Amino acid sequence: MSNLDPRSTTFFAAAEHDASHLSARRALGDEIYETLLSRLISLAIAPGSRIAVDALVRELGVSQTPIRAALIRLENEGLVVKTHNVGYSAAAMPTRDRFKQIYDMRMLLEPYAAAEAAQLMDDAALTELKTLAESMENVSGGNAQVAYGKFALQDAKFHAWIAACSGNELIAETLSRLHAHMHVFRLRFHSRVTEEAITEHADIVKALCAHDADAARDAMAHHIACSRDRMAPFFDSL
Secondary structure (H helix, E strand, C coil), rough: CCCCCCHHHHHHHHHHHHHHHHHHHHHHHHHHHHHHHHHHCCCCCCCCCEEEEEHHHHHHHHHHHHHHHHHHHHHHHHCCEECCCCEEECCCCCCCCHHHHHHHHHHHHHHHHHHHHHHHHHHHHHHHHHHHHHHHCCCCCCCCHHHHHHHHHHHHHHHHHHHHCCCCCHHHHHHHHHHHHHHHCCCCCCCCHHHHHHHHHHHHHHHHHCCCHHHHHHHHHHHHHHHHHHHHHHHCCC
């Protein structure tokens, strides 16, 4: 016969219930976030348009809590803007000049960051990088817009991780404030973008794993130039 105090059994049961409830809430929050992310990335929510929380509550059949939590995450990623007495709206698309400036900044900073990271990344950092790269290769699902949104998010994490591993906090902070990746992906909703980026990412990972600073610098510069050339024509179609 167990000597376990019945009160302890009740406590553990309650704790297990709370943990299960928290996990379910997080899963719902992630689902709402991915839904809104996919709509923003694919321009189903037009740039500059207002995002009505009450309308989303009715449409998605959830409370305001997970919707507001998702909007806060998207605000932190630069895709949503909150205005006092107005509420949330989709961030405006970058202008053509801003687009050029984003890529100019990336070309100045990211190849250097990759070269530095090649010399500093240890096995644990490289394992995390490979995991991020593989997550982009495995993004799939019935909803192409959701998959594309997930790819954009993982792409941002991939580049942010390399910048963080460069050892230069200012470079990492500067690049994070650009929110460059998320904005750029809104320019083109197409599988070719992801397929070509995956190949270029593989070259970057290979150079970093070899701790080859020159190859990492060149692979990153090539990737940024290709990304710029892929995206630039789509300004005319907006």
